[in-house]
Amino acid sequence: xxxxxxxxxxxxxxxxxxxxxxxxxVEEQLRLAFRRHGRRQSSYWVAGIVLAASLxxxxxxxxxxxxxxxxxxxxxxxxxxxxxQSDVPLEHAAIVxxxxxxxxxxVxxxxxxxxxxxxxxxxxxx
Amino acid sequence: xxxxxxxxxxxxSEKGREHELSEDDLVHLMRKGDEQAFLVLYRRHQxxxxxxxxxxxxxxxxxxxxxxxxFLGLFSARGRYDAQRGSLQAYLIGVARNYVRGHQxxxxxxxxxxxxxxxxxxxxRADLLALRKxxxxxxPKYREVIVLCDLEELSYEEAARHLGxxxxxxxxxxxxxxxVLLRRMQxxxxxxxx
Numbered sequence: 001x002x003x004x005x006x007x008x009x010x011x012x013x014x015x016x017x018x019x020x021x022x023x024x025x026v027e028e029q030l031r032l033a034f035r036r037h038g039r040r041q042s043s044y045w046v047a048g049i050v051l052a053a054s055l056x057x058x059x060x061x062x063x064x065x066x067x068x069x070x071x072x073x074x075x076x077x078x079x080x081x082x083x084x085q086s087d088v089p090l091e092h093a094a095i096v097x098x099x100x101x102x103x104x105x106x107v108x109x110x111x112x113x114x115x116x117x118x119x120x121x122x123x124x125x126x
Numbered sequence: 127x128x129x130x131x132x133x134x135x136x137x138x139s140e141k142g143r144e145h146e147l148s149e150d151d152l153v154h155l156m157r158k159g160d161e162q163a164f165l166v167l168y169r170r171h172q173x174x175x176x177x178x179x180x181x182x183x184x185x186x187x188x189x190x191x192x193x194x195x196x197f198l199g200l201f202s203a204r205g206r207y208d209a210q211r212g213s214l215q216a217y218l219i220g221v222a223r224n225y226v227r228g229h230q231x232x233x234x235x236x237x238x239x240x241x242x243x244x245x246x247x248x249x250x251r252a253d254l255l256a257l258r259k260x261x262x263x264x265x266p267k268y269r270e271v272i273v274l275c276d277l278e279e280l281s282y283e284e285a286a287r288h289l290g291x292x293x294x295x296x297x298x299x300x301x302x303x304x305x306v307l308l309r310r311m312q313x314x315x316x317x318x319x320x
Contacts, residue, residue, distance in 0.1 A: 007308055011276045014254050014261075015177075019186060022176040022193045030168060030197050031161065037201060038159045 078112050078121035090114045097125075150209050156201055168197055171215055174278060175222050181273040182226045184262045192225040212287060219274075219288045227266065253311075260310040268303035275300050 092115040100107045112121040147155070147163070155163035175196050180189035196218055200207065207217045261269055274285040275296070282300075286293045 004304060004308070007304060007311070008276065010250075010253065010257050010311075011272070013250065014257055015181075015277045017254065018177070018180060019189075020177065021173045022190050026172070026190050026194050027165070027168060030194060031165065033198055034161055034164050034201055038161070 076123065078110075078123045080121045081119055090120060093120065149214050153207065153209065153214065164197075164201055167200070167214070171218050172197070174215060175218050177278065178219055178270075178273055179222050179226050181261070181277050182223075182266065182269060183229055184258065188226070188229050192222050192229065195225050196221045216284075216288045220290065223270065223289075230266065256314055257307070257311060260307055260314070263310070264303060264306050268299055268306065271296055271299045272303050272307070276304075 094113050096111045096113055096119075098109055098111055100109055108125045110123040110125060111119045112123070113119050147166075149167075152163045152167050156167060172193055176189050176193045179192035180186060183189055183192070199221055200218070207214060211217075261272060264272075270289060271285060274280045274288055275282065280288065282293055282296045286296045289296065
């Protein structure tokens with residue numbers, strides 16, 4: 001190894017006698033870590049969806065206006081829906097404002113929704 | 127075009143033929159959670175990353191730790207590989223450099239380098255161990271050009287890309303590194319003649 005060529009030869013020998021790759025244990029550990037990472041990512045997605053759904057529900061609740069159930073439909077301009085009959089007595093209700101597309105354009109209406117989630121009556125506002 | 131790429135990736139992934147895909151497609155699949163794509167990338171690049179870390183640190187254990195850290199970083203949030211900025215291999219070697227430097231900072235305080243991985247018995251083993259030790263004593267900026275150009279046999283251009291420096295810098299560092307190595311090996315021979 002007295003000259004440049006000798007040094008190059010020795011470096012090549014050093015390279016050839018050295019390990020060429022990491023052991024299989026490294027690959028196995030990385031494979032497990034990759035799976036754990038994937039599961040964690042999925043759980044973040046699920047948590048995000050649950051959070052978004054909760055926020056939507058919370059916002060929707062704020063839009064809904066609770067109505068005393070003692071009000072009669074007619075007094076407040078509501079018309080009972082023909083298929084809005086429910087076995088559950090109307091104890092608590094909420095008004096949900098919706099927009100319905102008709103041939104003449106968009107129509108805004110209020111739906112009276114019972115505590116069981118069944119729309120009982122409708123009131124057209126426009 | 128993008129849709130065609132997605133269909134191509136999906137088909138290759140379903141048939142377990144990730145090795146036919148380009149590097150960018152594999153990275154894309156890996157980020158979507160495709161384990162096979164990750165393994166193809168790992169098997170393709172772990173050798174150069176491991177050998178770089180091995181020759182830079184002189185320790186098989188450190189080289190394996192560094193390799194693991196580099197690939198953990200590739201698929202986790204730490205991985206910020208951007209194909210527009212260079213090849214994946216250059217990125218991985220760049221990350222490995224940082225980890226090796228971190229290990230070396232700790233190691234210089236804790237313990238000297240180990241050079242025990244030259245397992246094979248050979249008549250010039252003593253010389254090779256001496257060369258290994260000499261290589262580990264030169265400055266990292268000189269050692270890495272020897273590792274990339276002489277041990278990994280990369281071209282000067284490739285080494286410059288991997289190290290993020292100019293071509294001329296690689297040339298001058300390599301020239302200087304080889305001169306220092308030769309001087310140390312000659313000094314050793316004079317101090318302990320056969």
